[in-house]
Amino acid sequence: MKVKEVADLTGISVRTLHHYDEIGLLVPDGTTEAGYRDYSERNLELLQQILFFRELGFTLKKIKEIVTSKSFDRLEALERHRERLNEKRSQLEQLLRTVEQTIRHAKGEVTMTNEEKFKGFDFGSNPYEQEARERWGDKAVDESNAKMEKLKQDGKMQAFQDEMNELYRKLAAVRHDDPSSEASQEAIGQWFTLLNQMGSYSLEAFKGLGQIYVDDARFTRNIDQFGEGLALFMRDAMAYYSDSRLG
Known part of the structure; x- marks a missing residue:
C-alpha cells in the first residue's frame, strides 16, 4: 500500500507516517520505481501495534525500544x-x-x-508533573505550579485557558504551511510568550517541549484535537524558532 492509502485506511496523517519512517519506527519494506514508500502487510501489523501502544500512553521512543527488541x-x-x-x-x-x-x-x-x-x-498520580520534574527539575515545576496557582487566585485562569485554546486554533489554521514561514513563526512566537506566563522556558526547553508533543501520545492526542498533524507542525515550528534564535 502507498502512504496515502495507509493514511486513508488508518486515519493517520501522511505527515505522521513520514515522521515514523524518519525516526526508524515504521520503515516501509519497499519503494516503488518512482521512489514512493510501499507498505507491506508486515508494516501494517507493526503500525497496529504502534497505535495500540500510543493509545495506552507510551512515548514514541519507548514504543520503538519495545517493538525493535529481539525479545518482542x-x-x-x-x-x-x-x-x-x-x-x-x-x-x-x-x-x-x-x-x-x-x-x-x-x-x-x-x-x-x-x-x-x-x-x-x-x-x-500526575504523570505529566512527574515527568516534568524528571526532565527539568523540581524548581522549574514548583515555579510553574506557583504561577498557575496565582492565576487561579486572581480569577484569571479561565481567560488564560481561553487564550491558549484560541492560539491552538490559530496554529491549526497554518499547520499546512512551512513551519519556518512568517505566519507560522509569528504564531509560535505567541505560543512561546504564552507558555512563559505559566512557566520559565528557555529556548532549549521550548524546543524540547515541542519534541514531547510528538513523542508522547497523550500530548499528540490532545493537541491534534484542534487539527490532525498539529503536534508535528508545532514541533517543527518550535525547533526552528529556537534554533534561529540560539544561532
Missing part, C-alpha cells in the same frame, strides 16, 4: 494490550455508572452518598 513477541504484546484496555474499560464503565447515578440524583430519583459521587476517578 507480537502475540504477547496483544495479550498485554487486551489486559490494559480491559482495565481502562472497567474504569470508564464505573465513571459512566457514576454519571448516570448523578443524573438520577440531580432529578431527585435517588440519593447518593459522598463516596458514590467519586467512584471511578483515579488521581493517584
